[in-house]
Amino acid sequence: MTKKIAVLPGDGIGPEIITEAVKVLDYLNADMDLGLVFENGLIGGAAYDVHATPFPQQTLDLARQSDAILLGAVGGYKWESLDISVRPEKGLLGLRSELQLFANLRPAILYPQLVDASTLKPEVVSGFDIMIIRELTGGIYFGQPRGVRLLENGEKQGYNTLVYSESEIRRIAHVAFQTAQKRNRRLCSVDKANVLECTELWRQVVTETGKQYPEVELSHMYVDNAAMQLVRAPKQFDVLVTTNMFGDILSDISAMLTGSIGMLPSASLDANNKGMYEPIHGSAPDIAGKGIANPLATILSAAMMLRYSFNQNEAAERIEQAVNAALNANIRTADIYSDGMQKIGASAMGDAVISALKERA
Ligand code: NAD
Numbered sequence: 575m576t577k578k579i580a581v582l583p584g585d586g587i588g589p590e591i592i593t594e595a596v597k598v599l600d601y602l603n604a605d606m607d608l609g610l611v612f613e614n615g616l617i618g619g620a621a622y623d624v625h626a627t628p629f630p631q632q633t634l635d636l637a638r639q640s641d642a643i644l645l646g647a648v649g650g651y652k653w654e655s656l657d658i659s660v661r662p663e664k665g666l667l668g669l670r671s672e673l674q675l676f677a678n679l680r681p682a683i684l685y686p687q688l689v690d691a692s693t694l695k696p697e698v699v700s701g702f703d704i705m706i707i708r709e710l711t712g713g714i715y716f717g718q719p720r721g722v723r724l725l726e727n728g729e730k731q732g733y734n735t736l737v738y739s740e741s742e743i744r745r746i747a748h749v750a751f752q753t754a755q756k757r758n759r760r761l762c763s764v765d766k767a768n769v770l771e772c773t774e775l776w777r778q779v780v781t782e783t784g785k786q787y788p789e790v791e792l793s794h795m796y797v798d799n800a801a802m803q804l805v806r807a808p809k810q811f812d813v814l815v816t817t818n819m820f821g822d823i824l825s826d827i828s829a830m831l832t833g834s835i836g837m838l839p840s841a842s843l844d845a846n847n848k849g850m851y852e853p854i855h856g857s858a859p860d861i862a863g864k865g866i867a868n869p870l871a872t873i874l875s876a877a878m879m880l881r882y883s884f885n886q887n888e889a890a891e892r893i894e895q896a897v898n899a900a901l902n903a904n905i906r907t908a909d910i911y912s913d914g915m916q917k918i919g920a921s922a923m924g925d926a927v928i929s930a931l932k933e934r935a
Pocket of ligand 1: 591651860
């Protein structure tokens with residue numbers, strides 16, 4: 575049976591890194607007869623330029639008809655002055671929300687070969703391997719009311735709303751506990767329950783849900799402390815679960831622990847494991863078009879797609895091992911470069927992963 579993948583390259587380095595991920599998938603598709611078929615669509619600024627919206631109906635239809643979505647990144651200087659309602663990021667938020675992709679899984683692993691690329695001391699980060707689970711379709715990024723209003727005194731006031739219902743918290747908590755069950759059975763829920771009522775409810779519902787998972791050790795931490803602990807002693811964590819905005823920020827911190835944001839993949843899943851797979855980084859307009867972006871986060875996102883949406887564990891592992899082998903060959907894109915290594919671009923990194931796949935076939 576064929577499995578259809580909607581490919582949405584997006585903006586900036588999006589098309590460059592997606593080309594490499596599709597190249598890797600194409601090779602495995604032929605080698606393992608995976609039955610993957612690809613169809614491209616527009617999102618973000620690229621969609622705005624053609625359809626005057628960052629999230630065209632055709633793209634939503636394509637995403638709905640597909641078994642999984644592979645996305646590059648959206649955004650860039652060119653669209654920054656547009657009204658917020660049609661900025662590229664709205665396309666991505668719209669897709670997450672329309673498809674109810676509420677569970678964002680962000681594994682952060684430090685490859686031993688990249689210990690020198692991390693800004694932290696080797697003894698603090700070596701062996702670092704955590705999973706951040708970020709709620710993705712609720713919280714302050716979606717809460718209403720929102721906007722900028724004019725006060726009676728003539729001053730403008732910006733406002734957003736942090737809102738979570740019990741059911742939204744419960745469903746992400748279940749994903750987090752089940753993920754922890756498959757790892758080292760430790761879950762830390764991150765909130766700001768001392769100040770925000772909404773996250774006080776978060777803490778209560780996560781605690782209640784935890785009663786169904788007695789084998790998972792549950793702890794709670796305030797987000798400011800969690801940010802500090804991630805940098806102070808990151809290996810204390812196994813699985814973290816948190817709200818949309820806190821997860822956004824904490825996963826960028828954990829990205830730096832692994833050496834580069836160009837290494838971190840993600841999966842955004844709905845209740846039936848239909849998913850969208852994308853690197854956690856943005857469209858990197860500062861390096862777009864130069865061919866120097868690191869495609870490994872996107873290639874590793876494709877591996878997550880094979881595992882979570884298509885149950886192709888062997889194919890996923892082959893990609894992960896090939897990435898490891900490519901790093902062992904001492905080649906590096908600029909973001910993870912260190913002395914003594916050979917500096918290469920995105921396309922050569924994609925080729926190196928395919929060579930490693932061939933060698934291990
Ligand atoms: P960014 O993640 O695009 O870039 C941050 C820094 O990391 C830049 O110096 C960039 O060059 C570098 N970087 C990112 N990915 C890299 C890669 N694969 N290889 C090498 N270096 C890489 O974040 P930003 O600069 O804050 O945002 C740029 C644009 O991306 C904005 O328009 C923002 O809204 C958008 N954005 C999109 C997403 C997404 O599509 N999921 C996520 C974050 C930001």
